Amino acid sequence: MKYTRRKFITTLGAGSALLMLPAIPTFSEPLFSGDKKLGVALVGLGNYATHELAPALQKTSRCYLSGIVTGTLAKAQKWKDQYNIPDKNIYNYQNFDRIADNKSIDVVYVVLPNSMHREFVIRAAKAGKHVFCEKPMALSSKECEEMIAACKKAGVRLFVGYRLHSDPFHKAAMKFRTEGDSGVIYVQSEFGFKIGDPTQWRLKKALAGGGAMMDVGIYAIQAARYCIGKEPISVTAQEYKTGYKKFAEVDETITWQMQFPGGHVSNSSTSYSVPLNNLYISTERRWFNLMPAFNYAGIKGSTNRGELNLPEVNQQAVQMDTFSKCIFDNTESDASGEEGLKDLKVIEAIYKAAKSGTKTKV
């Protein structure tokens, strides 16, 4: 993906950065019983696992990188050397289920192409492991429901990698509606980029489930939902295509509008052809803007009161520590499987609305 992958460089660990932030609840000590950290196995060693999650797992305080699951022997060797991973904690996609017997792996983090999320979340649940799953949670709401049911049956927790729930700028955006006059009435959210390699899995429907909408449009949906704090009732959507060959299987550019109870509205765009990276929300008289809004780092923000000065955190480290705390404390998360399911339902309604050209119930 073409995000600005500017690395978060700081002398502060994620935990201490958190403690600087009045907007984020500080955790009461002890953070968890004893010094135990959850062992996390990453499944799928692509760009996101390699450049974001593994480095983040070096900064986490409640979990650590204990294992990997990969189909590529060379990757296994490289990671083993780089992160000192014992052979017994290295799996491939065939022997993955033996992970059930591995006591040093508590969590399986599924970072595979979208089409493989369902299978590996369910296999992880059956192996008795808690699950972190990347977004979009699956190819359809039906798959999400199956994944939720499997985790429930197995008595394991399921979280979706909505990294921005762990970002101070987005936490401020979520709070904005509560800080004066009316709630958030209007949201404008856009996320897109010019996608490169035309052969990549993200452009194949069977693997990705969809195009820009599934990959980055989901951030714009999420943002509208958590800034307004309600669920959309209906959507309208418009699809545009210029690259008929490159985007033969998946959506290239979509604009869509969501109608929320009480007259709140969002207007959004996503694209695999142009750079888009903005979140604007407004109440009757106040506004809040992030641009760039959805990056791993370097988010900038302002409101009607002036510039936002918030610390930058390692989103992935904070996310994994937050999920781990939910597991230790047995508390709820706002990035649960149910949350992932809600987005898939919205996405399905958007695709339906774009196809029919009419307003569609979510």
Next chain:
Amino acid sequence: MKYTRRKFITTLGAGSALLMLPAIPTFSEPLFSGDKKLGVALVGLGNYATHELAPALQKTSRCYLSGIVTGTLAKAQKWKDQYNIPDKNIYNYQNFDRIADNKSIDVVYVVLPNSMHREFVIRAAKAGKHVFCEKPMALSSKECEEMIAACKKAGVRLFVGYRLHSDPFHKAAMKFRTEGDSGVIYVQSEFGFKIGDPTQWRLKKALAGGGAMMDVGIYAIQAARYCIGKEPISVTAQEYKTGYKKFAEVDETITWQMQFPGGHVSNSSTSYSVPLNNLYISTERRWFNLMPAFNYAGIKGSTNRGELNLPEVNQQAVQMDTFSKCIFDNTESDASGEEGLKDLKVIEAIYKAAKSGTKTKV
């Protein structure tokens, strides 16, 4: 209107500010033959005339405030004293046509409620005066056509008060598509504000012709058209209402999308209920953003290359000098009556699309 009406304070006149700007064509000397300035009569002494146009006419170099037309005696007296306007250059709506015999008035600037634009533009043309007319040009494209025909028949020029055509930030936005890679593929433009007094003419359909769309949505349409540099083929639109009593006659909030030849797309919003003030445009890899985008002063901008450092000008002064130069030199303007007509055609298509819920040809 609730724009930030922060005044432009500088020691530079509009002319010299212009000369600092490489993005704006500098005028070859002599600017016009002799020292003649055009005499401008303002028709309708409301907020915009009082707080923007009259002060701007103290900074213009090619035109000056020579007369006024008002139905209110007290206003006539106040303006007469403040601007030293001779009695012979003061008219009311009844005796307005006698302006034909007044050689010290060359231009009539119509700043009345929208419903009166057609009548006074045509009366001014019949009096042999050039016309500046505020936006929206009229209530309908049919009215615009009548106004254009009347001015043509009378041999006078007709310009529409698209002040942002005279703003350096918007001139840079117009140029952006020519400065590398592809043209502008995507435009996001929003302009809105929380409207006050529920009894004002802007909320009466007979006087305003429509609500937020006619008043400020037109800026978002304009911006998409001049940034993409093409005319929209079709539009989709969605209307939302929460204030059923306040907005019984006119539109409160509308989102709309315009499709341009070659696959270019714009997504826009306008509202009388929330603050919106942004223009974002992107090519394949470059982007350009203004926020606030549509104010009289204080526009701020950035691009993928960094912050935009452009001088602030008095938009209205530059506009009126530019129109005056077109009159002196007999040259074309990009803010002509034909330009005003194009916007009304788009607005009519948007209203139709919002009502029908289907894609509508412009």
